[in-house]
Amino acid sequence: MIPLPPRWMLFTGVLAGLALVIPPAIIARVRATPDPNRAVHIFFDMDFQPKFKPQQVNPMFADGRSQRPMVAGTVAQGETNLDAHLHEGVVDGKWATTLPAGLEMSEEFLARGQQRYNIYCSVCHGYAGFGDGAVNKRAMELMSSSDGPADGTAWVQAKSLHDPLVREHQLGLLYNIATNGIRNMAGYGTQIDLEDRWAIAAYVQALQLSQNATLQDVPPELRANLKKEEVK
Amino acid sequence: MSRFLFPKWSNLLLPTIILSGAIIPLYAVFFVAYGFSPKTLEVGYQPEQPVPFSHALHAGELGMDCRYCHTSVEKGAHASVPATQTCMNCHTQVRPQSPKLAKVRESYDTGLPVEWTRIHKLPDFAYFDHSAHVNRGIGCVTCHGRIDTMEVVYQKSPLSMGWCLDCHRNPEQNLRPVSEITNLSWDQQTELSADERKALKDKFHINPSEDCSTCHR
Numbered sequence: 157m158i159p160l161p162p163r164w165m166l167f168t169g170v171l172a173g174l175a176l177v178i179p180p181a182i183i184a185r186v187r188a189t190p191d192p193n194r195a196v197h198i199f200f201d202m203d204f205q206p207k208f209k210p211q212q213v214n215p216m217f218a219d220g221r222s223q224r225p226m227v228a229g230t231v232a233q234g235e236t237n238l239d240a241h242l243h244e245g246v247v248d249g250k251w252a253t254t255l256p257a258g259l260e261m262s263e264e265f266l267a268r269g270q271q272r273y274n275i276y277c278s279v280c281h282g283y284a285g286f287g288d289g290a291v292n293k294r295a296m297e298l299m300s301s302s303d304g305p306a307d308g309t310a311w312v313q314a315k316s317l318h319d320p321l322v323r324e325h326q327l328g329l330l331y332n333i334a335t336n337g338i339r340n341m342a343g344y345g346t347q348i349d350l351e352d353r354w355a356i357a358a359y360v361q362a363l364q365l366s367q368n369a370t371l372q373d374v375p376p377e378l379r380a381n382l383k384k385e386e387v388k
Numbered sequence: 389m390s391r392f393l394f395p396k397w398s399n400l401l402l403p404t405i406i407l408s409g410a411i412i413p414l415y416a417v418f419f420v421a422y423g424f425s426p427k428t429l430e431v432g433y434q435p436e437q438p439v440p441f442s443h444a445l446h447a448g449e450l451g452m453d454c455r456y457c458h459t460s461v462e463k464g465a466h467a468s469v470p471a472t473q474t475c476m477n478c479h480t481q482v483r484p485q486s487p488k489l490a491k492v493r494e495s496y497d498t499g500l501p502v503e504w505t506r507i508h509k510l511p512d513f514a515y516f517d518h519s520a521h522v523n524r525g526i527g528c529v530t531c532h533g534r535i536d537t538m539e540v541v542y543q544k545s546p547l548s549m550g551w552c553l554d555c556h557r558n559p560e561q562n563l564r565p566v567s568e569i570t571n572l573s574w575d576q577q578t579e580l581s582a583d584e585r586k587a588l589k590d591k592f593h594i595n596p597s598e599d600c601s602t603c604h605r
Contacts, residue, residue: 161397169404176415183423190434190542205512210466219500271567275453290450295482308485342477347459 242350245328245335245357252328259354269359272352276344277334277360285317285363312340317360318367330357426546434542435505438491447572448536454528454570461528465517469504472496507543508532514549514603524592525563529572530555536572552603556596563588 160166197203208214208222217224226232237243242256255261274283282288295311305311315322325333334353337343344353365373374382422428446452455461457470472495479489495502510516522528528535533544545551555562563585564576576585588594596602 158400159396161395161400179419180422183419183428187428187431190432192435194433194435195429201511202513203511207512209512210464211469220503221501275455279450279452279456291452291478291482294450295478298482306486307483309482310484311481340481342473342480344477346471347456347474 241328245326245331247328250328251326251332253326255327255354255358259351261358265355266359266362268352269355269357269362272348273356273359273363276348277356280314280341281317282314284367285360287314287316289314314341317364323364323368327357327361330360426548426551430543430546430548432542433507434540435507437505437540438503440488440540442539443535443541444537444539454535454572461518461522464519465515467518472502507541508547510547515605516603522569523566524594525566525569525588526555526559527562527564527569527571527574527576529574530562534572553598556598559594559596560585560589563592563594 210223212222213220214222219225239256240246241252242258245252247254259265278289279291280287280289282292292311292314295309296313298306298309299311317323331354333341334348334356335343335345348356371379371382446457447454457474458467459470461467472492475489475492476496479486479492483489484493491502494500531545531547535541560582562576564574564580565588568574568576568579580588
């Protein structure tokens, strides 16, 4: 038997060994829990450079924005927006019924309209346009809360795009509504690109047609498919 | 005067010192690699925001598309934080008097932005482009995690250079069709076979560069 060192020394040794477990335990805990503070930066390298990226803070200006808003009354190059058909959906003082020059109706264009519609419009109007989107549903629930409308909610049922009045809207008017809004609906001119708003207007008309089509609207060679679906 | 004699147990000191000399450097390496990794330091950053906006409600329960608010993500390098107007598209009518929306109303009235705290931040010498990724099959969830289940958003990925390179060297793992880009519950690993992901790589002409100048300019 090898002679052992004094007890106090053994004890300290074992304790030191056990202490080695503490740092990994702390690290494991840090990894597993969210932290409201950003990690301390020790080596700055060039992580923070004196330049401005989008939507950052510039303390030089009273509003703190690094992106400067346009000075009131200025017009950016190429943004004169004087084409009434393209920008307002109006031709000769009436709502346009055709796409403006430069935009072509095609399956691709409608597919783009569908995709954009599903992102921006379906939240209220629903994927099929019946005014039954998820936001509309939730807002209607808030309206019918037993304690009265929550936090001053004053929601009006989103319009069904198959409403007879809406079905009479011309393409240009649909575009204009998407751009500038109507009644309680806000305009989406800043959120959706110009061409995409036209694509959405075209898709809305396609949706309307889809709910009011007759067998005669279907190309003869595809009618057989429809009948098959019906039998199922 | 007696001479000092080392006790017998001091023979144990030499092996102990050698053993410690071997273990302590290993331990130090482990400590730095594990403790100072961006996975420890950066992941999990969850600052308190000025407005208690819930992505779990808006993107999860209501199923709103990411792009409804983050409109610039397909067009530019930066995925924009929405304007106050975007909040007010609905909140002029939905819970307009909610105390949680006080900062939003204040911003709407004054025209000054809501001062959101930025979570995902790259060093200023790294140039990441959102549009280059989302238009070629890298979904939001791949880097940002299940934002649609987060009441308060936190950083899911380390955003370290090694982490970027993991994917640049092996992009097939993370490719999905563009139609599912913002579908956070869709997982390309289970929905697509390896061959289908490989086909996407060819379709999008993905050949991710590892050159320094790709990201550092």
